[in-house]
Amino acid sequence: MVRPVIRAAQEGQETGNGTIRASSHFADLGIWIRSLLLGLAAVATSVAIWMSSEISTYALELALTASFLLAGLAFLGQVAHRRAQNLAEANRAQLRQIEEREAAEAEIHRLNRELEARVAERTENLNEAISELEAFNYSVSHDLRSPLGAILNYAALLEEDYRSRLDPSGREFLERISASARSALSMMDGLLAFSRMGREQMKLVPVDMTRLFRVVFDELAAGKTWIRAELDLGQLPVAHADAAMMRIVATNLLSNAIKFAADREQPRIEVGSQRAEEEDVYWVRDNGVGFDMRFASKLFAVFERLHSSEEFEGSGVGLAIVGRIVRRHGGRVSAEGELGEGATFSFSLPRAPEPREDRGPSDA
């Protein structure tokens, strides 16, 4: 926006110079003619004087010389005058150019100031939004957790003290109250975790994904005899990612796979990878209940679930958190599945710009 202004000013300057130069040529020509005429006039006068009276040759020469000198002086005077005029014109042009440049600079400064003001305003709005969000998170975790806790606590006390006085239907209602409060609590915790994932600073380090998936699986399975699933873990490429966040990704994908394959005759979980041009794709496959591909796009949305919470428990934010983490790393998530045949969840991570030798891979 500013550049054309400067260019226009420069162009104007150039045309100005050209005009000045052309007119000065014509002026010089005029001076020559005038000087010549003056000289001729002097010679003619001298000749007339010589012819009319008897004056010595010396006097004549003197008169002639004086005439030519006068003519020359007149010529020089004219030239000097022209030169001064030209210089003044050039100075004026330069001055104009400087003024234009200054005006352009002032415009740039004004625009910069405007831009800075706008950035400051937006930053302030953004900070306001962030602190509002933090206040919201805070009040969710304090003020909403407490009454839900009270519901759960009283339900537990009721169960303990009055169980014998309730008929089966009453006990069932009580159980439903507890289950609802627990699921609200878990959704709230999930939502908090989801929002935390969006704000948390990321520290990218080499992460040994093979080790990570193994460790997380063993942790999930530890002490839980109902988990009969076997893990078929291939050699995975080292990721360039936030170690803590990768642990969350692995935990969510593996616990999903374990959960949905639990009722199979022989639950099987496979973790593998695929090398693409500029990224590595990791996938987790299970032979569980699977899902209808028509709903694949819903899987990674918050609180979207394809199974009722009675069928499979969970807060409904696990995959949304995975999606958010992977997207923050510049990768993509996808899901493939078939009802009753299992599901495959994939995520891609951009490969590290330069493999570094100095640091070994870190586990999560």
Place this chain on the structure above:
Amino acid sequence: MPRKKIVLVEDSPADVAVALRAFRRHHLDDHVVVLRDGEQALDYLLGGERGGANGESDGELPKVVFLDLKMPKVDGWEVLRELRADDRTRDLPVVVISASDQATDVRESYRLGANSFVQKRFEGTSPGEFLAEAARYWLELNRTTR
């Protein structure tokens, strides 16, 4: 007047009810005193005048204080600050209990001198169990280190 071994500073009646229930399960209910806000807690632990002039603060200190963060009037952090500023209660074991486990709450609690931070859990079958277990841990720790 000697103080109880376990002090629970908590304003939520539901949380108090399940805590007492859990302490009873562990036969600790005789050793527990419940204070409903920070003001009461400071009076109990530092004496009515806060200077210990009325002799009430001469009794033995509790083995552990469970301190809720969000309370009317004087909140948990304020109590913690005052306890740590007083020579008599500088080393008194204080376990902060909170519904939230926000990183800022945890950090601030430890910065002010909490010995531990426990998020309130709402266990279905044995509510308040986390408090009773924490109490046993601190009583045991006190016994073995003295």
